[in-house]
Amino acid sequence: MNAVLKSYWPAILWAFFILVICNIKMGGVSHSPAFFEGFDKLVHCGLFFTMTVLYSAGYLRHNKKRGLSVLTTVLIILFMVAFGGAVELLQKYFFTWRGADWNDLFADAVGICMGMFSILVTSNAVKYANK
Template sequence: MKTLFKYYGPAILWALFIFVMCSIHLGKIAESPMFFPGFDKLVHCGFFFVLVVFYANGLIRQLSTLYVPYKGIILFTVIAIAYGGAIELLQLLIFTWRSGEWNDLFADGVGAAMGAFSVLVTFSALKYVKK
């Protein structure tokens, strides 16, 4: 358990942050003119982008290498999308002050895929850095 928090602590804390932010009652804040249409989708995308990047960071630190296993990234991308789906189900069924939407789940998936893609591109580019 200690090893889990040592390497994946930021990812776990970020997942808890996502859960809290997706479950609180926003009230009139969501209707503020400060937020543009689609701001919610952008936030969902950003949340899951950061979640996958934090997981990849933990995986790299745990393996002590600059190689990123594709299976690990793909697996956690799928897990992150499932986590987003679970949050949307909770919003639909339990957190009645929130609404579970397919568009939010799509934004979660896009953010997770963007995170995985950015990690893979970054580490592919590191192979070609002059030493």
């Protein structure tokens, strides 16, 4: 268990950060002139990009691998999308001051795919550079 936490602790902390930041009352922040339309979607994309990179890096570190298999890639993507969906369901049913939005889940999925793409490109580049 300790080895798992050692590898995945950045992803676990980031998941808690996502849960907090996506479920706190923001007041009138969304109407502030400092934020442009669609800023919320950009934040969702960035949060889940980072989450995917941290989780995938933890998986590679924990399993001492240099790359992800297709099955592992798909499972990580599905897990991350499910996490994003859970955040939206929490916003809809428990944190009623926030609104669930399918566009937020789509932005999450875009960030997840971008993060997975970056992990795949980086891990393949490292793998082939070491040959």
